[in-house]
Amino acid sequence: MIGQLTSGERQSAVVILLIVAMVGLSMAALGRTDPLGVHGVIVMLFSGGLLYVVLSSFYAPAPTEEREASYYDDPIKIGIVLSMGWAVFGMLMGVWVASQLAWPDLAFDAAWSSFGRLRPTHTTGVIFGFGGNALIATSFHVVQRTSRARLAGQLSPWFVLFGFNLFCILAVTGYFMGITQSKEYAEPEWYADLWLVVVWVTYFILYIRTIARRKEPHIYVANWYFMAFILVVAILHIVNNLTLPVSWGHAKSYTVWPGVQDAMVQWWYGHNAVAFFLTAGFLGMLYYYLPVRAQRPIFSYRLSILSFWGITFFYMWAGSHHLHYTALPHWVQTLGMTFSVMLLVPSWASAGNALLTLNGAWHKVRDDATLRFMMVAAVFYGLSTFEGSFMAIRPVNSLSHYTDWTVGHVHAGALGWVALITFGSFYTLVPALWKREAMYSARLIEVHFWLALAGTLIYVFAMWNSGIIQGLMWRTYTEEGTLAYSFVDSLVAMYPYYIARAFGGLLFLIGAVVCCYNIWMTVRAKPVTSSRSGDVPVVSVASVAGE
Amino acid sequence: MDFDYDTLVAFSKSWGLLYLFAFFLAVVVYAFWPSNKNRFDRAKKSILDQDDKPWK
Ligand code: HEM
Ligand code: HEM
Numbered sequence: 001m002i003g004q005l006t007s008g009e010r011q012s013a014v015v016i017l018l019i020v021a022m023v024g025l026s027m028a029a030l031g032r033t034d035p036l037g038v039h040g041v042i043v044m045l046f047s048g049g050l051l052y053v054v055l056s057s058f059y060a061p062a063p064t065e066e067r068e069a070s071y072y073d074d075p076i077k078i079g080i081v082l083s084m085g086w087a088v089f090g091m092l093m094g095v096w097v098a099s100q101l102a103w104p105d106l107a108f109d110a111a112w113s114s115f116g117r118l119r120p121t122h123t124t125g126v127i128f129g130f131g132g133n134a135l136i137a138t139s140f141h142v143v144q145r146t147s148r149a150r151l152a153g154q155l156s157p158w159f160v161l162f163g164f165n166l167f168c169i170l171a172v173t174g175y176f177m178g179i180t181q182s183k184e185y186a187e188p189e190w191y192a193d194l195w196l197v198v199v200w201v202t203y204f205i206l207y208i209r210t211i212a213r214r215k216e217p218h219i220y221v222a223n224w225y226f227m228a229f230i231l232v233v234a235i236l237h238i239v240n241n242l243t244l245p246v247s248w249g250h251a252k253s254y255t256v257w258p259g260v261q262d263a264m265v266q267w268w269y270g271h272n273a274v275a276f277f278l279t280a281g282f283l284g285m286l287y288y289y290l291p292v293r294a295q296r297p298i299f300s301y302r303l304s305i306l307s308f309w310g311i312t313f314f315y316m317w318a319g320s321h322h323l324h325y326t327a328l329p330h331w332v333q334t335l336g337m338t339f340s341v342m343l344l345v346p347s348w349a350s351a352g353n354a355l356l357t358l359n360g361a362w363h364k365v366r367d368d369a370t371l372r373f374m375m376v377a378a379v380f381y382g383l384s385t386f387e388g389s390f391m392a393i394r395p396v397n398s399l400s401h402y403t404d405w406t407v408g409h410v411h412a413g414a415l416g417w418v419a420l421i422t423f424g425s426f427y428t429l430v431p432a433l434w435k436r437e438a439m440y441s442a443r444l445i446e447v448h449f450w451l452a453l454a455g456t457l458i459y460v461f462a463m464w465n466s467g468i469i470q471g472l473m474w475r476t477y478t479e480e481g482t483l484a485y486s487f488v489d490s491l492v493a494m495y496p497y498y499i500a501r502a503f504g505g506l507l508f509l510i511g512a513v514v515c516c517y518n519i520w521m522t523v524r525a526k527p528v529t530s531s532r533s534g535d536v537p538v539v540s541v542a543s544v545a546g547e
Numbered sequence: 548m549d550f551d552y553d554t555l556v557a558f559s560k561s562w563g564l565l566y567l568f569a570f571f572l573a574v575v576v577y578a579f580w581p582s583n584k585n586r587f588d589r590a591k592k593s594i595l596d597q598d599d600k601p602w603k
Contacts, residue, residue: 145594146594216593218586218590218593220590220593221590288594291594291595292595295595296595297591297595298591301587301588301590301591302578302587305574305577305578305587306574306575306578309570309571309574310574313567313570329552335559
């Protein structure tokens, strides 16, 4: 980790960590017994831990070889490990909250383990911890390989990676203490939000600077998706988190947005978080790792450009479909609904592009579980976007809103699309990165694949069933015009589905653990010496072939 | 003229539509511009030959 840094860079690392520790100290001093104070201590511990790592090899030999002649893979490796760690944590929380819905006693009567606090630890753990680290790691890999240039910084990749993880830790520990802004997917309070702005802007600058020094003249389409992901998440995050803290010594803050505008800003954020965090970046993975794994170029490059701009521009307007039948002006709802339906076109263009890439290589899909992960991910992407466009239609939404149908839709996207494409990409990436012939065990990838697929199907079918039953029970009237079922009746009807969902989630979690083991054994295996040794960036422009 | 809700609606319904449509056309033209074809063809193939073998 430290071996690739020059002594000047090591000094800068120490300075940065000391500054962060000072910030932690002032948070602790100002916050005292407020949760802010606890977070100050956590910040100090975090930077202290990293400081120890840097200082303990501070006098290790400086990098000798010309660093620019190789890709910068260390941050990617750590990113993958962190991502898998968060995956297990976040999904464990998912299984726990799923079980709490079936058996409420599993909250054990403590405040920190109540449903309301554990639920955001699940969503943050999987979306930001697992998904975010996977996006950072793969984006670092893709941008270097497609630009054929090394990352434009030695320290900044580490800053981005660890800074982002510090944000995730502050978020999750905050929920346990009861801190929340009460905005879904944007729960962390103002100081964590400010910190994320610093980290994210650094990320964006690093990415742009790496692209700027590319040796390959054309910017491959996957980079566009990653750039959209980074840029738009920065904008969303800043606008949605404009808040005024109660005081410098308090974790609590109040948003500057009033009433229905707050709701609109939140769901403009929320839906574009789906679009640019859970979709655009993962499409970047799809457009790189799927062709590489299949060893076939993407079916239509033109289509990938069209769908990129389609997704980027349509998604921006779709957020209001989360606020159907609210105080939001009717035309804004209609606008969101219209754009959501139009979104189906670029979404299916991407899904179809991926599947058509595989057309003619189905034997590879049959034999290679890694490729199958990505193929099924593309199918679920198509499925969940179709479902989303359908649910965005106002009368349909009157049935689906507030029900488990939404949760089923979410996990068709999150498990079937986001998680599966990530696993497929990791199985492609890990052997290449650690210079191994292949993953430790192809059988275990196969096991993981079937666990993940079974888990997803059980989860999604359970929620579709329970969601539609719920929705119908809530709108069934008796002949006298009163509601036929009480809320509790609908709750009782959910019981078997909640058990099924917890079981499906458990299978999915076991699959993720199998994946961790497989990655671990791959890392421990002996490297191959010859075949991948040529994996280096092109140093001089003169050698660009075929120009 | 007052800047109110109706102004915004009128603006979105006219210029918003025009802007999106112009943008759409621009992207289509870019994607199908004949001289871009070679660039795209090369781009989609170039990611395949790299991870193991560098350019010679
Ligand atoms: C082990 C697998 C998983 C299980 C058992 C699980 C379980 C759950 C449960 C029980 C909820 C709360 C539903 C409710 O409030 O009624 C939930 C919400 C959510 N989960 Fe998961 N989850 C899993 C994996 C994932 C993954 C991998 C992701 C994302 C990549 C994810 C994203 C979400 C999101 C975004 C929500 C909020 C949905 C909403 O507000 O409508 N989950 N999950
Ligand atoms: C064309 C694409 C899509 C459209 C039009 C769409 C539309 C919708 C709609 C209408 C809702 C329900 C809103 C409500 O009733 O409250 C929803 C919820 C949700 N969707 Fe999608 N969806 C799409 C794709 C996806 C994908 C690919 C994912 C995940 C990877 C996803 C994740 C979510 C999440 C997390 C929520 C729950 C939000 C909440 O917490 O309430 N969506 N989507």
